[in-house]
Amino acid sequence: MSSTTMAMPAATGMRRHASLRRDRRWALITSYVFLIIFAIFFLIPPYYMVVTALKSDAEVAHMATNPWIIANGITLDQFKILFTQTDFLIFFKNTAIVTTCVVVITMVVSVLAAFSLGRMRFWGSSILATGIFLTYLVPDTLLFLPLFQIVKAVGLLNSYWGMVLVYPTLTVPFCTWIMIGYFQSIPKELDEAALIDGAGHMQMLLKIFIPVALPGIIAATIFAFTVSWAAFVYPMAFLYSADQQVLTVGTVTSLIRADVYKWGMLMAGALVAAAPPLVIYAFLMDYYIAGLTAGATKG
């Protein structure tokens, strides 16, 4: 008697446990199935770009073979043509110069401002912080025509230095905004201790806040880098000669010569141009994602 009463609940419990486990396994399997479908959707274009870039021109043009695989062997000819017969390396150099300058300018300007707005405060500082957030929401396509006139007026039309001038409007507001959040999360006791020790504000920033907020600074730097590397509207509107062109516009417009689209070479160019952001992402994914999500959660 006693043994049956003891066994009954245990058995149902076990059965329920087993069914729960089975349910969970099914949920897991369906999750994987759907994730694989989504992954295929997300990775089709990069995959196809890689495949095309590694084919010979003849195979790209040949319409009967399966375009999704490389049937006639991998070749690096497309990259060779890209580097030797086009202006691609000039575009790459220009983009590297512009991006480096923009990242440095952005970080100096936004770290100083964020330190001031996040820790020091002054008359109107909270209004300014709100204003910065609103400027971050201004898209580049809203003001590119008046900026065209301004860039022309300062004589930087068709010069990549013009990009160094205008890109910070895309990077500085967001970087400042997320840095304010990072600086505010640092305990207040820290700067009081520094003040007692007689540190000036600049020393406080350099010796304490920048090292402590380093994850935020890395995230902001990555953001500034990716934005200025990928910017498209401004160079499309302000640059027209090949020696001043940057990668995004150069790859999309200047590499297309005559009426023949050399798709293999174009895809090779697009891949090399996309490589630096992808490499940074591969190595610093957590910082990248932290920067991405910080905009809506910090501040």
Added chain:
Amino acid sequence: MPASSAGIRDVEPPARGDRYKVEDSRMADTVQSWVPGLQQAGVRPSARSGLSKFLRQRSTIAFLFCLPLIAIITCLVIYPAFYSIYLSMLNKAQTRFIGLGNFSYLLSRDVFWMVVQQSAIFALSAVFFKALIGLITAHLINNLPAKGQRKWRGMLLVPWVIPLALSSLGWWWLFDPTHSAFNWILTGLGFDEVPWLSNPYWARFSVILVNVWYGAPFFLIMYLAALKSVPEQLYEAAAIDGANAWQKFIHITLPMMRNIIAITVLFSLIVTFANFDIVQIMTAGGPRNMTHVFATYAFLLGIRSGDLPLGAATSLFMFPILAIAAVFILRGVRKRGREIG
């Protein structure tokens, strides 16, 4: 003495007498500021002048730190914004003031109304599907064991990391009229070829598809982060009450994520509405101007046709919807800031 403070001392150059005085007063004031009420009450008049001096100094420094930022925003955002209004009221040669002539010209053009319509279709449908796919994929990843989540998240974020102009080029090649790799599959399966970019309606579909592809990972990341912040106890309590997965989603997940969903959707609405790269690269507005959005149409008028004022007027039509979205985002972010801490 902690090592860091010793380091700060080292950097301070050997000071003269007056410098020490400044330092002393600063120190004293800081100590003062720890004691609530002392400074407001003005208990010690001698310290008060030092305090106000200190405050003035501090706020001056703070303002100086902000100056580069203020200069950039004033010269390259606020000034262009007002200049844009002025510019849009000039004639094509920018020699004559024509008031609202450009605006009324645009409003009388069928093409412009098509741009308005297409921008709305483009933004609303793209944002809807981005949000939907983001929500689904975030849930799927959240279901996985913790070890595998990182790998999947890393893989699914790739479209967001590739510069949009370059991936648009890849998509263009996928849609190529004679070599389309999609059509190769479709004909292989016995279907007709799809005129991806040459038929206006398919072209509209294609540019939206590319935008969804590009933007969905952003939603995925935002929602995944938000899902992680929902307290586990809520789900446990619901499980005890016998709630199924759908009920948990409706009654716990959605309410907890409402704010972040709103922020993300509004933010994406702005970015999508103002999108330029995809349409410019894949169709340049064609066929028959049917895929033009505000940005590409403004580019066509302002840069390609050289009518800067008319282009500026076109861009300005974007402003009201952007402003409304921005106000709501700001409200949402503030609310979220309060909720978090």
